[in-house]
Amino acid sequence: SQTIHQWPATLVQPVGSPLSLECTVEGTSNPNLYWYRQAAGRGLQLLFYSVGIGQISSEVPQNLSASRPQDRQFILSSKKLLLSDSGFYLCAWSPGTGNSGANVLTFGAGSRLTVL
Amino acid sequence: GESVGLHLPTLSVQEGDNSIINCAYSNSASDYFIWYKQESGKGPQFIIDIRSNMDKRQGQRVTVLLNKTVKHLSLQIAATQPGDSAVYFCAENIDNYGQNFVFGPGTRLSVLP
Numbered sequence: 001s002q003t004i005h006q007w008p009a010t011l012v013q014p015v016g017s018p019l020s021l022e023c024t025v026e027g028t029s030n031p032n033l034y035w036y037r038q039a040a041g042r043g044l045q046l047l048f049y050s051v052g053i054g055q056i057s058s059e060v061p062q063n064l065s066a067s068r069p070q071d072r073q074f075i076l077s078s079k080k081l082l083l084s085d086s087g088f089y090l091c092a093w094s095p096g097t098g099n100s101g102a103n104v105l106t107f108g109a110g111s112r113l114t115v116l
Numbered sequence: 117g118e119s120v121g122l123h124l125p126t127l128s129v130q131e132g133d134n135s136i137i138n139c140a141y142s143n144s145a146s147d148y149f150i151w152y153k154q155e156s157g158k159g160p161q162f163i164i165d166i167r168s169n170m171d172k173r174q175g176q177r178v179t180v181l182l183n184k185t186v187k188h189l190s191l192q193i194a195a196t197q198p199g200d201s202a203v204y205f206c207a208e209n210i211d212n213y214g215q216n217f218v219f220g221p222g223t224r225l226s227v228l229p
Contacts, residue, residue, distance in 0.1 A: 042221070044219040046217070107160045
């Protein structure tokens, strides 16, 4: 069966420090990968998605970047965090192109980032 | 834990009663819908899905109804239990592209003893 892991679960960082959140998926190949942010009282905002290694699409211009160095690894980064980067970050995956099944989005457990 | 949805609409139901959570979706071209459950500090969990060629689908204690005419989706939970307390939100998808998922704001379900 497929599993998704993201870490760290909780992170407290000072303004101006770098960020790296990591996500890995097991039990599938060539998944679509996503980073979402969820602010308190709001819905899920898609930040980045990737359909393959090295292929990143950005949905929202911001202080963050994403990379996909391996098929099942997705990393969310920032060089200098802002206060407004605080939030709950969720990694997700869905079956890749060519899969005839339902396009279910499966989420990780989330990473809570507090920027002080 | 993370406090998700501080200002979300809240539905309070008595333990053992049935719950109905509603969602209005935005795009008449959406052809796939999912209900998710999110407990505090955790990632959303898949509950049930439905394609646009259906108007009802049943799972274990849950039923999803789809009314395409008015672009409305509902989640019914039978015999609500304390463990059902969470934020529930719907997601609509177009053309089987994951980046086209649009999520509703969510409803907080509170189960009263």
